[in-house]
Amino acid sequence: MRKIVIAGNWKMYKTQAEALEFLQGFMSSLEETPEEREIVLCAPFTDLGIISKSLHGSRVQLGAQNVHWEDAGAYTGEIAAPMLVEIGVRYVIIGHSERRQYFGETDETVNKRLLAAQSHGLTPILCVGESKQQRDAGETESLIVGQLEKDLIGVDQHNLVIAYEPIWAIGTGDTCETKEANRVIGLIRSQLTNPDVPIQYGGSVKPENIDEIMVQSDIDGVLVGGASLQPASFARIVNYK
Numbered sequence: 001m002r003k004i005v006i007a008g009n010w011k012m013y014k015t016q017a018e019a020l021e022f023l024q025g026f027m028s029s030l031e032e033t034p035e036e037r038e039i040v041l042c043a044p045f046t047d048l049g050i051i052s053k054s055l056h057g058s059r060v061q062l063g064a065q066n067v068h069w070e071d072a073g074a075y076t077g078e079i080a081a082p083m084l085v086e087i088g089v090r091y092v093i094i095g096h097s098e099r100r101q102y103f104g105e106t107d108e109t110v111n112k113r114l115l116a117a118q119s120h121g122l123t124p125i126l127c128v129g130e131s132k133q134q135r136d137a138g139e140t141e142s143l144i145v146g147q148l149e150k151d152l153i154g155v156d157q158h159n160l161v162i163a164y165e166p167i168w169a170i171g172t173g174d175t176c177e178t179k180e181a182n183r184v185i186g187l188i189r190s191q192l193t194n195p196d197v198p199i200q201y202g203g204s205v206k207p208e209n210i211d212e213i214m215v216q217s218d219i220d221g222v223l224v225g226g227a228s229l230q231p232a233s234f235a236r237i238v239n240y241k
């Protein structure tokens, strides 16, 4: 049985006060959530300490949104894996398309971050996915196979989550058709040496489409942006039917 992982990616939203307010509204909604679903909140770095204290002893896992590949050093503005581990972080998003598009992330740096995260016991959530242009040019498959090939060099597939996030579906309300998402995720699985790696779908996941997404045979969870910011909508998503 593959693990189900439902993760919220808060991106650059929520001060500490807003994060605590979210938790107040969200935690009670988990009473109904089946135990086998792993719930992860990937918060901005500045929120992680306070959320970690607040989540202590709860079933919700804490995630970060990036990590540097060195354990320490002269890298102004970066955060190292031991710093995350110390405050109770368990997951880390790596290679999100927003990092690749706006911050010069490459497959080579993604690979270095994956290896560093794993060497400290963090579980990476590796994001892959094509742009609208690449999809229209029929390059979806080759792009994704290429990303996986380069990103996963030397990576332990027994401590890994992958998220398929088509860039054109992120924050646009334009969800990838669920059967198509399932097809691409099947393709991703066919490239792996461990078929049990949980593979999520991400891109305009909402309370309105979560049930339809989660019935797909190859989709093992979701990575949720906008709809993870409100307790009620994220609660509906983690409690999908």
Ligand SMILES: O=C(CO)COP(=O)(O)O
Binding pocket: 009, 096, 165, 169, 170, 171, 172, 173, 202, 203, 204, 205, 223, 224, 225, 226, 227
């Ligand atoms: O980028 C995403 C999650 O990492 C998806 O964002 P949205 O759910 O806002 O489309």
